[in-house]
Amino acid sequence: MNDPILIARTGDIVVWTLNSPEARNPISDADTISALEDAVAAANRDHSVRAAILTGAGAAFSSGGNVKHMRARTGMFGGAPARLRQEYRHGIQRIPKALYHCEVPTIAAVNGPAIGAGFDLALLCDMRIAATTAVFAESFVKVGLVPGDGGAWLLPRAIGMARACVMAFTGEPIDAVTALDWGLVSQVVEPSALSDAAHRLAARVCANPPQALRMTKRLLREGAHQSLESLLELSAAMQAVAHHTEDHHEAVSAMLDRRPPRFAGR
Numbered sequence: 001m002n003d004p005i006l007i008a009r010t011g012d013i014v015v016w017t018l019n020s021p022e023a024r025n026p027i028s029d030a031d032t033i034s035a036l037e038d039a040v041a042a043a044n045r046d047h048s049v050r051a052a053i054l055t056g057a058g059a060a061f062s063s064g065g066n067v068k069h070m071r072a073r074t075g076m077f078g079g080a081p082a083r084l085r086q087e088y089r090h091g092i093q094r095i096p097k098a099l100y101h102c103e104v105p106t107i108a109a110v111n112g113p114a115i116g117a118g119f120d121l122a123l124l125c126d127m128r129i130a131a132t133t134a135v136f137a138e139s140f141v142k143v144g145l146v147p148g149d150g151g152a153w154l155l156p157r158a159i160g161m162a163r164a165c166v167m168a169f170t171g172e173p174i175d176a177v178t179a180l181d182w183g184l185v186s187q188v189v190e191p192s193a194l195s196d197a198a199h200r201l202a203a204r205v206c207a208n209p210p211q212a213l214r215m216t217k218r219l220l221r222e223g224a225h226q227s228l229e230s231l232l233e234l235s236a237a238m239q240a241v242a243h244h245t246e247d248h249h250e251a252v253s254a255m256l257d258r259r260p261p262r263f264a265g266r
Contacts, residue, residue: 003019004018005032013206015054023066029069033095041098044102050206051205053106053199054122064118110134120138132176134176136174139171158183219238
C-alpha cells in the first residue's frame, strides 16, 4: 500500500505529494486526511521549513471525494444523516482547518485535474501555479452535492462572487488559461516545467526572514475577518516582536551594506 502523502525536503522547502495516482489522488479517505493533517502540523513545528509545495502524483492533482465510495455508501459517505454530518465534521473538514492554519506559505503545483474537493484543496493554498494540463471544477452539483469542505467560502474570495457562482452552479470545468485570466493561478507552465516553477517561487519566498513570513501570513489570514482597528492592534504587537528578531537587524544591515542577507530564523 502506498503512503498517502509523499514528503520530500529540499533545503527550506517541503514538498507534499498526494500519492494515489491510480485513483487520481482522492482526499476523502481517512489515511489521506490524517497524513495531510500530520504534514501541516510537522511544518508548523519545524521552524527550518519556510515554504511548502502541494502537488499530485500521476496525471491528476486531486479528484476530491472518492466517487466509488459514494456509490457504495461506504467510509465517510455511509450512514444516516446525523452520522454523515459527523463524518464530514471530523473527517474531510479537518483538511481545510489544517491547511488554513498552516503557518508557512503554501504553493499548489496543480499538475492536472483539480476536481470538487480537490479544487478546494488547491484553493486552500496561498499561491497556485498550474500546468497547461490542469483543469479546475467546483463540481459538487454534478453529483448532487454541495461544497462540503469550505469551497463556498474559499472560491468567492479567490475569483469573486460572480465567477464563483458560475463555477458552483454549473459544475463545469475551466482550463488553466481561463484560471490565469481569472486570477485563480499566478502562472501557467508546461507540465515538465511545473516542479521547477513551483520551487523557484518557493525560493523567492524563502529568501525572506522566516519569522516575518509566518507572522505576515497570520496577519493576512486575520485580515479576512477582522476589523481594521483589530488588525492594526495585532499588527502592532507582531511588529514589536519582529523588531527584536536577529533577522530584522540582519536585513537592515545587509540593505545598508548592499550585500545579500543571511537569515538564521531568530
